[in-house]
Amino acid sequence: MNLENLSWKIIERPLLPIEGSSVDAFPFLALAALLFLSGCALKNKKLGLRAISQSISFIFFIFAVHRCFGAIRGWIYGIQEIAGNDIGVFYNLLVFVPLVSFSVIFGRVFCGWVCPLGALQELAFRMPVLKKLQVNLSLRAQRLKFIVLAFLFIFTVFLLFKLRPKTFFFVENIAAFWGLCLMLLTLIVAWKPHLDSRLKKIRSLSLILWIGLIIMDVYVTDPWCVLYGNVVDYSSIISLLAVLVSAIFISMPWCRYMCPVGSFLGKMAGVMRLEIRQKIDLSPEKISQLCPVEALGKSSIDRSSCLYCARCIQAKVSEIEES
C-alpha cells in the first residue's frame, strides 16, 4: 500500500449538498451543534462531557468527512468571493462563521472542547512512555531532553530538504516552515523554560504573517490539512510531525506559540461572553501542572492564551462567569 492510496474517510460524498453541488452543509451543522452543546456543557459545568465532545469531533472530522479547516484562509477567500460565487462563499465561511459566533457566546470552546489538533497534542503529551522526557526533570535529564529535541529538529530539516519540491520552495512549504519554527521555539523553551511567556507573543506575529501571505494570494497549508483533507501534502505532513514531536516535550506547543486560528480567537477574548476567572493564587509549579498552556497566572488568567479546557475549574481554581 502506497502513502498516496491511503484513504481513511468514511463519507466521501456530500450528505447535505448545497444547490446540488459537492459542497456539504453537514460538517457546518455538525460543527455548530458540537460548539453549541460544548458551550452549554461548559456553562452548566458538565465538564465530564469534554472528553466525549473531543472524541466525537476527532472521529467525525478526521475519519468521517473531508472538510478543510483553514478558517483564516477561509474568511479571506470567502470575502473575496462575495457576489461572485455564492457556493464558494458558503464553502469558505463554513468553518469561520460558527467558530467566531460561538466563540463570542461561549468563549474558546472550539479550542478546549472540539479542535481535533488540540486533542491530538493533548494525547501526545500524555503518552505514558514519553512522560520521562517532560517536566520537572533533573538538570541532566533536562540536557538530554534538549539533545533529543535538537536531533529531531535536525532530522525534520533533513526531511524537509529531502521532500522539498523542486520549485516554489517557499510558497509550497509554508506549513513546514511554521512547523520548524515551532520546533525551534520548543528547543529554546527546553533550554530556558522561563522564556515561555515571552515566546507566546510570537503567536500574534504568526497570525499577521499568515494573513499577509493569504492576502498576497499564497495558498498556505496547515499541519491539519493532511488529517482533515486526507491528502499527501508533504509540507503539511512535515508540519504535523513537527507539532506532534514538540507536543511530546511541551504541552500543546502549537496552541501556545504558533496557531493562527488560536491567536485569532485569543484576540477576541475581550468580546467573549463566557469568561473563566481565576479565584485562587497559584505557585508557578502548580500552574504548569494544572494548565496545559500555562495561561493561569499568579492571580489571574491570560485570556488570550486560555483554551477553555476547564481543567482549572475542575480543580476549583477558577470559576466560569458570564460577562
Next chain:
Amino acid sequence: MFFRALIFFTAFLLACCSYAYAGEWPRFQADNRHTGASSVNFPSKDFQCIWKFRPAEHVFKYKRGSNVWSDSACIANVDGKDVVFIGLYNHNLYAVDAQDGRILWHFITGGRLDSSPCFTMVGGKPVVYIVSADRVLYALDARTGGKIFSYETLEWSYTVSEAVSTSPLVVSINGRAAVIFCIWNNDRAPMNNIQRGELFALDAATGEKIYSKVLSSVPLNSPAFSSIADKPVLFISSTDGRVFGVDARDGSILWEKVLCAQIHSSVSVNIQKDKIQVFVGTGFGNLYALDGHTGNILWAKKFGHAIYSTIAIAGIEGKVFIYFGSQDRNIYCLEAETGKEVWRFKTRDYVTSSCVIAKALNSTVIFAHSLDNNLYCLDALTGSRVWSRDTGKLIWGYYRGHSVNWSSPAVCAVSGRPLLVFPSYDGSVYAFGSSGKSK
C-alpha cells in the same frame, strides 16, 4: 427510411466536423473526447528544441483566477501550411508557423485567453475559435486572423468580472455545424447579480445562437462530446463537483452526478463497443470512471492529492490505459476497465497539466509536464523515463495553488515531420522534434 437517412447524414456530418488528418491537433486534448492521443510517430527518442517562440517581453502581473499563463496549443494545416494557434495571458491569439516558429498573425481580444483555441473547416473555410475572458467567443479566419464573427455572452457593465472560459469544440447538431463552449459570467451588481456557468451552442458559420443552458452558478470545464446510441451527448464537469451528460441537440440534461469535491479536470470519454466510460478527477484526489449512459460510478480510486489534469486515453496492445497527473507529484497509468494501477512516475512537484500520447520509434510514449519545470517523455507501458527537458521557471514569483491548470503539450506532424509543442510558463513556446537518429 427518412429517419435512417437523417441519422446517416448526421453521423456523416459529425465525422466531417471531427475530421482532422492524423498530424493535426485541432483542439484541446486532440479531439472531441479529450483523449490527448495522436498517432504521430517520432523517428527517434532523442528530442531537440527546433524553435522557440517568445511572444511578449512585457510580463503581466499574476492575477488570481488566471488558469494558465498560456493555454494549450492547437495545431492545424491551413492551406498547406502547418500553423500553431496559441492564446496568451496577454490577451493575444497568435498564429505561428509550425516550421520555424515565425509569427504569421495575431489577434487581440479584450481579455486573457485561458482556454485552448479550436480549429475546424466550415464551408471550406479554415476557422479558428477562441473564448476570451472578455466574455466573447471569436471566430477568426485561420489564414489571416480576420474576424468572421464574435458572440458576446454577457453585455459589458461596470460591475462585470472577467469570465472563466473553456475550450470550444465543433459538432453537428441536427445537420448543422455548431460551435459548443462553456463560459462562466459574473456581474457583481447587488441588484442584478449574475453568476452563471452556461453552455452555448452557436451556428459555426454565422455565430447565430442555437441554444444556451445554465448548468451551474460556478465555472464549468471544457465540454467533451460523443454519440450515445445515435444521440449526440456533451459531457461537462463543473467546478462545484458535478458532472453532466447533456443532449447536444437542445442542451437538456440527460443525467447529473454529484461527486466528492470540486472539479477542475475536464471530462474525457472512452468508447469500447457499447460501453462508454467518462473519466474525471477531483480536488479530493479521487478518480472516477462514470457510465456515459447514466452517470453511475463504474469505479473510483483515491490518490494522494487533487487531480486537476484531464485524463488521457490510449489503446495499446489491445488494452485501454488512462494517464494523468496529480498534485501528489506522480504521473499515473491505470487500466481503463478496472482502475488497476499499472505504473506511477514520481516527479518533484505537482503535476496539474494533462498528459498527451504519441509514438516514438513505434512504441507508445506519453508527454507530461510537472511543476518541477520538466517536460517528461515516459514509456506508456512501463513508465520509465525516455527523455526529459527543463522548460524554464515560472515568470511569476508565485501563484495561488488549487486555482491553476497549467498548459499541456500538443503533438502534430509538420510536413510529415513530428513536432511536440509546449507553451511553458517561462514565457516561451517550445517546439521539439526528434532527429531521426535514435540514441
